[in-house]
Amino acid sequence: MTGAEAAGVDGSPDASSATDRPSTTAAPAGHTTAQLAPEAADLLRRLTELGLRPYAEVGVLAARHAVEASRWMQGEKVAVATTDLLVDGGAGRLPARVYHPEPGTTLPLTVWFHGGGWVTGSVANADRPCRAIAREAHTTLVSVEYRRAPETPFPGPVDDAEAATRWAIEHAAELGADPHHVVVGGDSAGGTLAAAVARRLRAAITRQLLVYPPLAPPGPDGYPAYNEGHLLTHADMAWFWEHYLSGHEPVPDAAPLLAEDGAGLPAASIAVAGFDPLHDEGVAYAELLRENGVDVELRDWPDMIHGFLGMGGELPQTADLITWIAENLRRTT
Numbered sequence: 001m002t003g004a005e006a007a008g009v010d011g012s013p014d015a016s017s018a019t020d021r022p023s024t025t026a027a028p029a030g031h032t033t034a035q036l037a038p039e040a041a042d043l044l045r046r047l048t049e050l051g052l053r054p055y056a057e058v059g060v061l062a063a064r065h066a067v068e069a070s071r072w073m074q075g076e077k078v079a080v081a082t083t084d085l086l087v088d089g090g091a092g093r094l095p096a097r098v099y100h101p102e103p104g105t106t107l108p109l110t111v112w113f114h115g116g117g118w119v120t121g122s123v124a125n126a127d128r129p130c131r132a133i134a135r136e137a138h139t140t141l142v143s144v145e146y147r148r149a150p151e152t153p154f155p156g157p158v159d160d161a162e163a164a165t166r167w168a169i170e171h172a173a174e175l176g177a178d179p180h181h182v183v184v185g186g187d188s189a190g191g192t193l194a195a196a197v198a199r200r201l202r203a204a205i206t207r208q209l210l211v212y213p214p215l216a217p218p219g220p221d222g223y224p225a226y227n228e229g230h231l232l233t234h235a236d237m238a239w240f241w242e243h244y245l246s247g248h249e250p251v252p253d254a255a256p257l258l259a260e261d262g263a264g265l266p267a268a269s270i271a272v273a274g275f276d277p278l279h280d281e282g283v284a285y286a287e288l289l290r291e292n293g294v295d296v297e298l299r300d301w302p303d304m305i306h307g308f309l310g311m312g313g314e315l316p317q318t319a320d321l322i323t324w325i326a327e328n329l330r331r332t333t
Contacts, residue, residue, distance in 0.1 A: 034274050034302035036230075043073075043314050044231060044305070052231075056239045060119060060150065067120040074128040075313030080135050087144065088167040090159025095145040097123050099134035100176050109177035110134070110141040110209075110329055111165045111197075115188030115307070117214075117240030118149045118157055129187075129309050129322070137326035140177035142168045146193065153246035154254045161193040162200050169204055183329050185209030187309045188278075189240070195256040195285075198266050205266040209328055211321070212273050212306055215257035215281045217241040217250050223277035230275045232306040237277060257285050267295040269328035271321060274302035297331075299324055 036044075055063045081103050086093040100107070112133070114126035123145045134141040146160035165184055172179035182205055184194040191213030198208035214237060222234030245254060252259035268289050272282035279300075286298040301308070304317055312318035 036275050036305070037303040037315070037317060039315050039317075040275070040303065040305050040308070043311065047231065054233070054239075055117075055119075055236050060243075064120045067116060068122065068125055070310075071125060071128070073311045073314050075311075075318070077128050078131045078135055080131045082131075087142070088163040089147065090156055090163050091147075094147070094160055094164060095123065096164065097127070097130070097143045098175055099130055099141040099143070101135045101138055103176065106173075106176055106178055107138060107140045108181040108183065108206075108329065109168060109172055109175070109179065110137065110139045110183045110185060111161075111168050111194075112141055112143045113146060113161055113184075113186035113190030113193040114143065115186065115190045115211075115310075116148070117236070118154075118189045118192075118244040119240055120148070121189070126187075126190075126310075129312070132312070132322050133325055133329070136322055137329040139183075139326075139329050140175050142175065149243040150246060154244050154248050157193055157244075158196045158200075158253050161197045165197050165201060165204075181206050181332065183207045183209055185211070185325070185329070186213070187211035188307065189214060189244075192254075192256065196253045198268075199253060199256065199259070202265055207267045207269060207328065207331060208265070209269045209325060210282070210285075211271045211309055211325070212276050212278050212282060213256075213270075213285075214240070214278050215285050216255040217245070218277075223280075226275065226277040226279075230277070230305050232277055234277065257281050257288065259288070262289040262292040262294055265289060265292070265294050267297075267331075269297040269299075269325075269331075271299050271301070271324065273304035273306055273308060274300060275304060276306035278306060297328060 080099045080101050083098045087096045114121045123143045130141055130143045144164040146157045169179045184197045184205055186194040191210035194208050195210055198205050218237050270282050270286050272279045286296045289296050308315050308318055309321055
């Protein structure tokens with residue numbers, strides 16, 4: 001998932017045919033007592049008016065087009081030096097974009113994986129959030145164009161994320177980065193990939209930063225509090241997981257919440273949103289890690305929806321999230 005999921009708007013081939021996804025401002029009982037932020041409620045109303053259709057209905061290509069067409073929500077593009085290059089992947093070379101806010105200096109290294117349900121999203125779509133993060137965190141950030149499902153289901157995206165992280169560490173000097181201060185991070189599905197890399201490369205990783213990640217496939221009842229009405233739905237997540245797993249068992253590298261323990265994993269910073277179907281699994285993963293002695297920073301935005309990292313032009317809370325991300329990327333312990 002990305003910060004602009006399912007927004008079939010302005011050039012999307014499916015923008016003209018709407019399917020209702022009613023927004024709700026009051027939280028269902030048993031989940032959170034917060035109210036949905038007025039800005040988020042207004043954005044959901046406008047997106048519904050623009051015409052949202054289920055991913056399973058529009059298909060992979062239209063879903064990708066809709067996500068790429070939704071950058072209007074991201075806000076301004078800040079100035080940061082960038083370099084496009086190729087990095088190692090799990091089965092060949094991959095494109096990546098390096099952001100360096102102060103060329104010529106050595107900064108902490110962040111390897112970032114974009115959201116999009118492992119099916120949509122791209123380095124290009126994540127460009128503005130990555131620029132803002134790199135500048136505010138004062139980090140060398142490498143954004144990776146990992147292969148996506150359904151063409152490349154699990155474990156391909158995880159293999160790409162691991163190989164790209166290894167490459168970034170090995171080439172840190174060329175990137176202007178410190179190979180001894182390495183954070184893996186990502187939003188939504190990218191956060192799941194970051195958690196998997198932290199499992200595989202735990203000795204080399206300083207911290208894992210996970211922004212509202214999906215951490216286990218939904219059960220048959222989905223997410224009782226938020227199956228629909230807040231942009232990301234149960235049907236969406238079932239569709240994403242079906243493409244990603246493609247018949248594979250949901251082992252911990254695919255679904256980190258299913259791990260028996262988290263002993264020895266790097267410190268974790270986890271952000272969750274109150275009106276996000278994935279809220280509770282982010283909290284549960286934080287608890288799992290804490291029970292196994294992992295240092296965890298958990299931050300909850302109780303009035304926010306899934307994907308708000310990519311909504312900086314519409315939601316003022318995005319700036320607070322980016323500041324939190326930057327503070328955690330700078331942490332040395």
